Amino acid sequence: MTTTGHHDRTGEHFVDPTPFNPHTSRELTPEQERFFQASQWKIMWWKFRRHRVAVWSAVxxxxxxxxxPFAEVIAPYEANTRDSKYLFAPPQGVHLFHEGSLRTPFVYPLKAKIDMKTLQWTYEEDRRKPMPLRFFCSGDDYQFWGLFKADFHLVCPPKGGTFYLLGTDRLGRDQFxxxxxxxxxxxxxxxxxxxxxxxxxxxxxxxxxxxxxxxxxxxxxxxxxxxxxxxxxxxxxxxxxxxxxxxxxxxxxxxxxxxxxxxxxxxxxxxxxxxxxxxxxxxxxxxxxxxxxxxxxxxxxxxxxxxxxxxxxxxxxxxxxxxxxxxxxxxxxxxxxxxxxxxxxxxxxxxxxxxxxxxxxxxxxxxxxxxxxxxxxxxxxxxxxxxxxx
The missing domain is CATH 1.10.3720.10 (MetI-like)
Incomplete structure (x- = not known):
């Protein structure tokens, strides 16, 4: 950014502080002046914000x-916790309505049995008894970052029930x-x-x-x-x-x-x-x-x-x-x-x-x-x- 010099009627030289663009011979707008004075990283940030897909990807x-850092708190179970009663259990859906009435988030309990023809585990939901999930609760014990023992979880399975959001594997470990x-x-x-x-x-x-x-x-x-x-x-x-x-x-x-x-x-x-x-x-x-x-x-x-x-x-x-x-x-x-x-x-x-x-x-x-x-x-x-x- 440069300034222009002028002489008044008395012949004294004074400096005009108005920004001047030598390429266009026009005054810079506030937006142009802000851009020319910005650092390289700030210009990169402005250009990056215009890339909407990249911004949402960053989110x-x-x-x-x-x-x-918070895997132990977010997960409802410890990663290697096994449940031999629910091998290859299907995902359990989270529900809000039972028989037309609004409830706190809940799951239906699973009934497990073995199909003797195919020798596979099969599961059915018992829709007579909704089981509410517990939030900000005590669940499986874990060593937080290996520093201290804790049992706090954001969400826990119902008392006496299960919460397998994405099902279980061959050893009954929670997929989610x-x-x-x-x-x-x-x-x-x-x-x-x-x-x-x-x-x-x-x-x-x-x-x-x-x-x-x-x-x-x-x-x-x-x-x-x-x-x-x-x-x-x-x-x-x-x-x-x-x-x-x-x-x-x-x-x-x-x-x-x-x-x-x-x-x-x-x-x-x-x-x-x-x-x-x-x-x-x-x-x-x-x-x-x-x-x-x-x-x-x-x-x-x-x-x-x-x-x-x-x-x-x-x-x-x-x-x-x-x-x-x-x-x-x-x-x-x-x-x-x-x-x-x-x-x-x-x-x-x-x-x-x-x-x-x-x-x-x-x-x-x-x-x-x-x-x-x-x-x-x-x-x-x-x-x-x-x-x-x-």
Whole structure:
């Protein structure tokens, strides 16, 4: 923004504070002035808000990630609680009306019996006796974040009854509680894996793009070798190499490290291409002439120039990490019980004949699809917001 200079009748020079646009020779509107004075991040936020699908995707992901710290409170049962009386129980519907009268949310009790012809469990609702759900109540005991023992739940089954919103599996474990607990591992494995991928991608991509020459050629050959290997078989081989004697925590960290180590080449190439262009800019050359070390030039002057693009790329990589963990756990090469993830739950649905009879075992597919689509839409919105030409 510039100002115009004028002379009054006495010949004295004074400065006109009115904003002036040199391209149009017209005064800037308040909206234009606010835009020109805004920071890069504020402009990105304004552009992102116009992407309605991306905004709603961010809201959906926020709700899903609420399950990560509060899974024990949200789930009506502990993830591995078994009920031998209700094996393969169907989903129980929540009702508000009984015989035409409005009631608090309730469920009808299930009557279980074995069909002697097919040797399958069958269930019928007893609609004569509605059983109200309990809210903000005491239920199954749990260790909240492993710190202290508690039993508080948002919703609990009725006294002497059950509340299986999405049915149960072959051991009588509640599917809905499993989905809530599984979100903790399935959603965080993507974040931890992408964090490892970003660190490695920025490091190797920054070195290759800044120094070039032999260092660049060596890193590029390593990237080409890694990208030429089939991804899923490599995941399977590395996951199978994890000792079965490891605890679930070590298996989780081992899996995230594997996913992160195999995902960094794509980001490294993007960082390299950006640095090859930015290292010739005047501000980068000025920093070198002032005696700045290469690590400072890369971290303080070059990388911040496209941080927004890195965030968008990382957001688009998280769905791949989630699907990778799901695939490995589904094949029994990733996380295993007593750990609970969406892939571990899908492991129960490997037998197609069982799925046709008990379709609710496929319930984990729904949150996986929603989360992957939400991340893709969010990544598209961030990428468009970070693009200076849009």
């Amino acid at each position: 959906v992901l926020f709700l899903f990630y609420l399950c990560v 509680s499993g989905l809530v607990y599984g979100a903790r591992l399935s959603l965080t494995v993507g974040l931890v894996g992408v964090a490892i991928s970003i660190v490695l991608g920025l490091f190797f991509g920054g070195i290759a793009g800044y120094f070039g020459g032999f260092v660049d050629s060596l890193i590029q050959r390593v990237i080409e070798i890694m990208r030429s290997l089939p991804e899923l078989p490599l995941w399977m081989a590395l996951s199978a190499a994890l000792p079965v004697t490891w605890s679930p925590v070590w298996i989780y960290f081992g899996l995230t490290i594997i996913l992160g180590l195999l995902d960094w080449p794509g980001l490294a190439r993007a960082v390299r291409s950006k640095l090859l262009a930015l290292r010739e800019e005047e501000y980068a050359q000025a920093a070198v002439l002032m005696g700045a070390k290469p690590s400072r030039v890369i971290s303080k002057h070059l990388l911040p120039g496209f941080t927004s693009h890195i965030i968008a790329s990382a957001t688009l990589s998280i769905p791949g990490m989630i699907l990778g963990e799901t695939a490995l756990s589904f094949l029994n090469l990733g996380l295993r019980r007593p750990s609970v993830s969406w892939g571990v739950m899908l492991n129960e649905a490997q037998n197609i004949s069982v799925v046709t009879v008990y379709p609710w075992l496929m319930a984990p597919v729904i949150p996986i699809i929603i989360v992957v689509l939400a991340f893709n839409f969010l990544g598209d919105g961030l990428r468009d917001a970070a693009d200076p030409y849009k």
